[in-house]
Amino acid sequence: MADVKKIATRDSYGNALKELGAAHEDVIVFDADLAAATKTGVFKKAYPDRHFDCGIAEGNMMAVAAGAAAMGLTPFASSFAMFAAGRAFEQVRNSIGYPHLNVKIGATHGGISVGEDGASHQCCEDYALMRSIPGMVVMSPSDDVETKAMVFAAYEHEGPVYMRFGRSAVPVIHDEETFTFTIGKGEVLRQGADVAIIANGLMVAEAVEAGKLLEAEGIHAMVINMATVKPLDEELVIEAAKKCGKVITCEEHSILGGLGEAVCGVLSEQCPTPVRRIGVNDEFGHSGSAAALLKQFGLCADHIVEVAREFVGK
Amino acid sequence: MTPEEKKQLQINACKVRMGIIEGTHGAKAGHPGGSLSAADLFTYLYFKEMKIDPANPKWEDRDRFVLSKGHTAPGLYATLANRGFFPVEDLPTLRHLGSYLQGHPNMNTVPGVDMSTGSLGQGISAACGMALAAKKMGKDVRVYTLLGDGEIQEGQVWEACMFAAHYKLDNLVVIVDNNGLQIDGPVAEVMSPYPIAEKLEAFGFEVARIDGHDFAAMEETFAKARATKGKPFAIVMKTTKGKDVSYMENQASWHGKAPNDQEYAVAMAELKQKLAELEGM
Numbered sequence: 001m002a003d004v005k006k007i008a009t010r011d012s013y014g015n016a017l018k019e020l021g022a023a024h025e026d027v028i029v030f031d032a033d034l035a036a037a038t039k040t041g042v043f044k045k046a047y048p049d050r051h052f053d054c055g056i057a058e059g060n061m062m063a064v065a066a067g068a069a070a071m072g073l074t075p076f077a078s079s080f081a082m083f084a085a086g087r088a089f090e091q092v093r094n095s096i097g098y099p100h101l102n103v104k105i106g107a108t109h110g111g112i113s114v115g116e117d118g119a120s121h122q123c124c125e126d127y128a129l130m131r132s133i134p135g136m137v138v139m140s141p142s143d144d145v146e147t148k149a150m151v152f153a154a155y156e157h158e159g160p161v162y163m164r165f166g167r168s169a170v171p172v173i174h175d176e177e178t179f180t181f182t183i184g185k186g187e188v189l190r191q192g193a194d195v196a197i198i199a200n201g202l203m204v205a206e207a208v209e210a211g212k213l214l215e216a217e218g219i220h221a222m223v224i225n226m227a228t229v230k231p232l233d234e235e236l237v238i239e240a241a242k243k244c245g246k247v248i249t250c251e252e253h254s255i256l257g258g259l260g261e262a263v264c265g266v267l268s269e270q271c272p273t274p275v276r277r278i279g280v281n282d283e284f285g286h287s288g289s290a291a292a293l294l295k296q297f298g299l300c301a302d303h304i305v306e307v308a309r310e311f312v313g314k
Numbered sequence: 315m316t317p318e319e320k321k322q323l324q325i326n327a328c329k330v331r332m333g334i335i336e337g338t339h340g341a342k343a344g345h346p347g348g349s350l351s352a353a354d355l356f357t358y359l360y361f362k363e364m365k366i367d368p369a370n371p372k373w374e375d376r377d378r379f380v381l382s383k384g385h386t387a388p389g390l391y392a393t394l395a396n397r398g399f400f401p402v403e404d405l406p407t408l409r410h411l412g413s414y415l416q417g418h419p420n421m422n423t424v425p426g427v428d429m430s431t432g433s434l435g436q437g438i439s440a441a442c443g444m445a446l447a448a449k450k451m452g453k454d455v456r457v458y459t460l461l462g463d464g465e466i467q468e469g470q471v472w473e474a475c476m477f478a479a480h481y482k483l484d485n486l487v488v489i490v491d492n493n494g495l496q497i498d499g500p501v502a503e504v505m506s507p508y509p510i511a512e513k514l515e516a517f518g519f520e521v522a523r524i525d526g527h528d529f530a531a532m533e534e535t536f537a538k539a540r541a542t543k544g545k546p547f548a549i550v551m552k553t554t555k556g557k558d559v560s561y562m563e564n565q566a567s568w569h570g571k572a573p574n575d576q577e578y579a580v581a582m583a584e585l586k587q588k589l590a591e592l593e594g595m
Contacts, residue, residue, distance in 0.1 A: 028447075054473075055477075060473035063436045063470070066440050067440035067441060068447040071455075091433075094436060098430050
């Protein structure tokens with residue numbers, strides 16, 4: 001595993017934006033004084049006349065992007081998840097969501113892997129907030145390859161999209177040559193019938209690792225990458241539940257309102273199945289290195305294995 | 315402006331005011347006060363200033379208008395209807411279940427509405443985005459946005475003003491309807507936004523101060539706005555809330571209340587009399 005390439009999905013986002021900008025003249029990018037961190041700076045360097053810094057004013061930025069979309073451009077608006085989904089929630093809801101304008105929100109620094117900055121910047125509520133807006137697509141990629149495909153898919157999609165990217169480097173688990181991405185479609189990464197592990201974002205690589213560790217213990221886990229939180233791939237969730245009878249969700253987000261609750265919502269109505277939600281429990285994060293925090297909050301393969309072992313009863 | 319042209323604008327504005335009364339009476343709700351104060355501005359924009367085509371409301375090269383003070387939708391709707399975007403007869407369906415005339419402007423249901431608004435402070439930002447996009451796309455499109463003097467208490471308005479000046483949006487005109495009243499009372503007492511014009515100047519706007527019921531002043535000012543290059547233009551217009559309905563004038567209580575049947579009859583009688591006088595001139 002020493003040779004596995006690692007790259008943060010925020011870096012992948014910046015690179016993807018640059019490629020997208022080369023292909024499409026109508027792509028413009030807004031940032032709120034964080035271009036160096038959100039990596040929209042990569043796009044800015046290539047296309048300075050299509051990148052607009054809005055200063056530290058995220059609410060204005062979102063409604064400005066809405067206006068630009070109303071004129072027919074395809075704006076990508078970026079900030080940290082905390083400010084894109086949190087601070088500017090009402091602008092996103094009323095100026096982008098309600099008129100269903102074609103704005104793509106590229107939110108970086110999602111979850112506790114923000115690390116040292118601490119709780120004020122560790123957004124674990126963005127899926128919940130964005131899912132609640134009618135017509136909003138909500139996604140988070142697992143790696144570099146998926147990020148690029150997602151950014152291009154978001155461009156092709158007509159309507160508002162929220163994408164969450166991470167600060168920390170994550171392993172590249174997909175093969176760019178063969179990978180295809182469809183909004184709203186989950187991806188089965190491992191077959192198994194004892195328990196289904198449904199993950200997204202940086203938890204996908206952990207879930208894959210957990211799948212291998214469980215296999216060594218004789219527990220056959222199905223592992224699913226559910227990059228799209230909304231619209232959820234209900235068909236796949238139900239199929240996995242029927243096949244395994246037990247479901248574990250894994251997300252770098254509060255267990256309230258995110259992927260876990262989305263899966264529970266589908267299953268409780270259409271295929272009642274026991275579920276365990278792995279995520280950030282109802283608490284704030286704190287400062288520390290990303291790796292230490294992820295371990296402390298149980299957002300790691302070892303914890304998934306523990307939960308699965310107890311759940312399956314072996 | 316010729317006397318004939320001015321008279322025609324006054325006639326149209328009077329019809330817009332009648333539409334506001336029809337709409338809010340039909341809705342048994344809505345915001346007549348700030349709609350009436352801005353009726354002359356709405357009329358000037360849609361009957362004189364803006365490049366629009368009622369037969370083709372989505373025409374790409376049209377000028378844009380964003381009603382940042384979205385609660386005065388009855389005024390915008392009455393203007394659009396009288397300008398031919400949709401039937402005047404539909405105005406009383408305002409706010410009704412199933413009507414396309416939503417309580418606040420919805421760009422996806424109302425022909426002629428360029429941006430969905432209602433949550434104060436956001437429309438001006440959207441207008442900035444439109445003006446910026448028009449420049450980037452090389453379009454000769456001008457963008458107009460109307461704000462309330464209470465609305466400018468929202469911090470986002472000033473974020474947008476910074477943006478407009480920073481990006482030299484000289485195709486943008488920001489208009490503040492200074493009728494002096496908001497829901498809780500006089501703006502000066504609730505949370506004073508004054509001095510308004512000086513603030514806008516400090517933020518980098520070219521600013522004009524006019525009487526918001528004077529069409530000749532509007533003609534002169536909008537010409538000046540078109541001639542201003544390299545910076546955004548703002549108009550602070552002094553107006554009378556509830557203008558031309560005697561019992562509504564300068565009454566904060568008529569901010570968000572509909573006339574009952576009796577009040578409706580009085581308002582319509584007053585406006586009909588004014589219209590008859592104008593048409594008889």
